[in-house]
Amino acid sequence: MRVGLDVGGTKIDALALGTDDTIVARTRVSTGWGDAAVVAAVHDAIDALAVxxxxxxxxxxxxxIGIPGLVDAAGGRVLHAVNLGVSELDLASAVRERLPVAVAVENDVKAAALGAGSLRGDAHSMAYLNLGTGVAAGIVIDGGLWRGARGTAGEIGHLSVDPNGRVCGCGQRGCIETFCGGGAIARAWGRGGVLPVLDIFDLAEAGDPLAVELRAGIAYGAASAVRCLVLSADVETVVIGGGITALGDRLRDDVARRLRLEGEGSAFIGALRLDERIELLPAGSPAAALGAALVGAAHLHTHLHTHEGAFHG
Structure with missing residues (x-):
């Protein structure tokens, strides 16, 4: 069995792949707070999958394991996973203390990119754009993650597209994340609510001026991310996922409309047909957990190959 875990701020989405690559079990468990609690929750998830x-x-x-924060994939460490109360944790080693198997750790968005490519049956040239509390992307080329020279490929949320825009947490102004990141949207909205983005879309349709402005900004930010991903990496498809995609077709239609509008003002951009190259990750998709399982399986293959080579001298 190859286990994949998508560790989030409140829950772990876990699945197990059988020898024929089918999902034989899937479950969810609560995520803990702090190093020890996160490790314990990982083991709880594995035990629950076994049952x-x-x-x-x-x-x-x-x-x-797919997990938010800065991830040292080679070393199996996670840094600054602030929503989990983790500042620095050698997660792979901690898990292996109780379960001595191959353990790999990857950033959750990059893991989701691999999973989305696998689910589509086409990981040749695609990007996964995550619109959650923040904004980031994973880029998959020929079935593998493209990390860039220092591992920052896909940090699309911190590209500035409006130098006079709102201040971003990174210190720049007008970053893509300030337009379509859930945290920035909620702060700009300032009216509370369980699902501020849903309120914004609903009230925009009723003519609320601030809601209309913010809804247009969400489309602008997401469209900017799509455009930048295609122009920089020339991916054929951009799969959009994350919490904001719960809006469904309303979000997709807004983004596609914005992309068509930009294409009308530029023959070059129009020729790229960006509005035809986007799709939403289906609700409830196991992309992140599946991608994590694939990362773990690849680590197992590397581990076995390395030991086999050493054995044979």
Missing amino acids: EGGFATLDVASVG
Whole structure:
């Protein structure tokens, strides 16, 4: 069994892949706060999968973990996962203390990019754009993640597209994240609410001036991200996921309309047909957990190959 875990601020989405690459079990458990609690929650998720799938934890060959924050994928460490109360944690080693199998750790958005590519059956040239509390992307080329020279490929949220815009948490003005990141939207809205983005869309349709402005900004920010991903990496498809995509077709239609508008003002941009190159990740998709499982399985393959080479001298 190859286990994949998508560790979020409140829950872990977990799944297990069988030998034929089918999902044999999927479950969710609560996420803890702090280093020890996060490690314990990872083990709880693995145990829950074993019960759900009817297999023993001894049958687990690899564990892949997608987690927010800065991730040292080579070392299996996670840094500054502030929503989990983790500042620095050697997560792979901590998990292996109880379950001595191949364990790989990856940034959650990059893991979701791999999973989205696998679900589409086409990981040749695509990007996964995550519109959540923040904005980031994972870029998949020929089935593998493109990390860039220093691992920052896909940090699309911190591209400034309006030098006179709102101040971003990174210190710049008018970053893409200030337009379509959930945290920035909620602060600009300033009216509270359980789902501020949903309120904004609903009230924009009723003519509320601030809601109209912010809704247009969401489309502008997301369209800017799509345009930058295509122009910089020439990906064929941009799959949009994250919490904001709960808006469904209303979000997709807004972004597509904005992309068409930009294409009308530029023959070059219009020729790219950007509005035809976007799609939403289906609600409830296991992309992130699946991608994590694939990362873990790849780590297992590398581990076995390395040991085999050493054995044979």
